[in-house]
Amino acid sequence: MFSSLLIDKNSPYCPGCGHLNVTLNLAKAIESLNIDPLDVIVVSDIGCCGLIDPSLASHTIHGLHGRACALASGISLAIENPNKKIIAVQGDGGATIGIAHLLEAARRNFNVTLIVNNNQIYGMTGGQLSGLSSENFQHEHANINESISPFNLIELAKSAGASYTCQLVGKGDFSEYLKKAITINGFSIIEILEVCPSYGYQKYSEIENLGFGTTEFTNERKPFKLNKAEIKSLINFNESKIFFESKLDKPLKIILAGSAGEGIQSAGELFARAAIKCKLNVTKKGDYPITVGTGFSVSELIISPNEIHYTGIEKADMLIAISQVGFDYTKSKIDDSTIVLADSSIQNINSSNKIIFDFGKIFGRKNSAVASLGTLINLKNFFPFEAFEDSLLESKHRDKFLPLIEKIKTFTSEINHIA
Amino acid sequence: MAPNISLIDGSKLIVESLAQSGVEAFISYPITPANWINQYSSKRFPIMTFAPDEITVAQWISGLSVAGKLPATATSFPGLALMVESINMAFMMELPLIIVIAQRLGPSTGSATVGAQGDLMLVNGLISGGYNIPVFSISNIYDCWEVTSKAVYTAVKLRTPVILLTSKEMIMTSHSIDLNKLPKIEKVEFDYYESDEKYIPYQTNKDYVPFYLPLTNNKHQVRINSSTHDETGTIKKATVSALGNTIRLHNKIQRRINEYLMYEYKKETSDLLIVSYDISAESTREAILQLNQKGIKVSFLFPKTIIPFSKELIEIINSYKKVLIVEENLSGLLTKIIYGINQPENVFKVNKIGSMITPSEIIKEVERCFQVY
Incomplete structure (x- = not known):
């Protein structure tokens, strides 16, 4: 058995935050798969969920807002070993600004798992709406009188070609779904609907009452593989053959x-x-x-x-x-x-x-x-x-x-x- | 040795030099006039693919860098503009990567097939807070080989993004060159952490640069961070240790400049020094040859490590009574970097947009310089 993924059980999140349960489920999934934490690379985004790094015994890399999936994709381009697990963690805000990155990762089917912590709002900046905030949530929480249907991230990723897509409500033990996402070859995305005690839904029942449950989809597709061209020097160091004379004496x-x-x-x-x-x-x-x-x-x-x-x-x-x-x-x-x-x-x-x-x-x-x-x-x-x-x-x-x-x-x- | 002449363009030399210096991965998004570099790269690097936009390019190359594959890309102003935040990230994370900028006429989309030297202020001010990343400038066809290699060396040894600044006419014009004049290039190796002691990712000794370990290693945990962090790579607010780490990023670039400083200086018994870089350096060289034929001597200085602008170069410049700065932009960007907006009266400029500065335009200004005073 390898050591636990979780090294710091002190939650960096607000009391009652949904992100903690995601972190605990992730640790459980990695441990039950018996994966060496040093075979795991967690790529975290900007936002409350990006506070995860210090809690983990894996490699961690904390980048820019919205770019975690792209950064994870770049890491996957360097790695051919399927035992290395690259896990990107974003919020609904990060997934909104970086939506093109996750579509590209799905299209290419990179060996990356993307966890989207969807608590409906931007927590760090004061509770603004994202492209993943549900219409109902917009009605209840927005100060602005508009209601725009959110992106269906899972459908988008699925149609773009992701190997595994899953949406679920983030209460209790959902580590089995994370295990599926982590073990499948190719790109997997798991959107977790969460509470946010500061700005969002306070209880999981509120989310469930909107009709959200667990949906998942598996797509039989090969993971991305680089098309390796034959590499050779661009310069032929032996091409020169001088045969002729010129009488030219100026340019x-x-x-x-x-x-x-x-x-x-x-x-x-x-x-x-x-x-x-x-x-x-x-x-x-x-x-x-x-x-x-x-x-x-x-x-x-x-x-x-x-x-x-x-x-x-x-x-x-x-x-x-x-x-x-x-x-x-x-x-x-x-x-x-x-x-x-x-x-x-x-x-x-x-x-x-x-x-x-x-x-x-x-x-x-x-x-x-x-x-x-x-x-x-x-x-x-x-x-x-x-x-x-x-x-x-x-x-x-x-x-x-x-x-x-x-x-x-x-x-x-x-x-x-x-x- | 007999000459070994080949017809070659700057793009090809740059790509071959990148590869021989140790670059393993190349990611880009199509853009004129960097396309030849992109095309050559598809046949030269083990890892090569196009990304869907330049933000993605910058993120993918950062991912490759942190996982042990030395990456490069090439773009032009519009692509560079999209990459700015990610280059800041790579600077903060201390990721070696090489970004070739093929300058073209701006502002904005400008004119893609017209050369320019318009991006110097941008690359000088690229990092929030006024930190520098090393910027190299290519001032003749052979520089495409040697300066490129130095850029790779600097990226790896200082663990930093570097910019190789060039322009359309420099990399898309073919030249006959003597291949025997290209010095052998050594592959640059990462300075790996080899101890069994716990690895502290941003801990350094006196040379300001932490040892490298890729995120793929199984021995030590690696924490990489783009936000303000201490030497463990853990995010911190402005604590003493975190600020110390940030200040080190400034120091490593500034204090190790002699390790990557490149310039060409020819001293003549003259009151006048011409300073130029990139494509305008070649016009300057031709102008000086023509002036010599008329019996007029002038000195010249071509900075190839152009940012940070070294004090050593300032001392050379300050030893002349008159300085003429030649660059293909409207208001003199290198002049602003050296003197700010308070340009002394003994400093003259040749500036132009839309086409290369000609030798005769430089000669005319040199003659005017000699008449003043």
């Missing part, structure tokens, strides 16, 4: 501007990987509105033989614009010295240094970003096209890029021929 700032869905960010990444293959430093900064699937999408790329600190672009050396919305968003960053490579669909390009092609028609909208970057590399030769080719072939879209690479090569040789 080059390139803006790739288009619309969401045009592969702007991934094209920018492929370009950045190519630059790395040429021993260049590179930064790639994305810019887009909060909506992921619409509006502009911009990739700001800096390549440099030197270390790059400031990753923004005040004025671009080159701007690739493949959609109007992208161009409009970035046009303030160009001046007469900026080389603008733009799709023919784009209007109002005020630059004497522009090169216009039908990227959309020739390569298709989805390929325009990669094709225009490839064309720019081929035309300006700031690093070898082969590095970009390598980068494309290493990507997961290799098969798609193989014909595209040939198309870019043919296209640029035709342009160079014309030039």
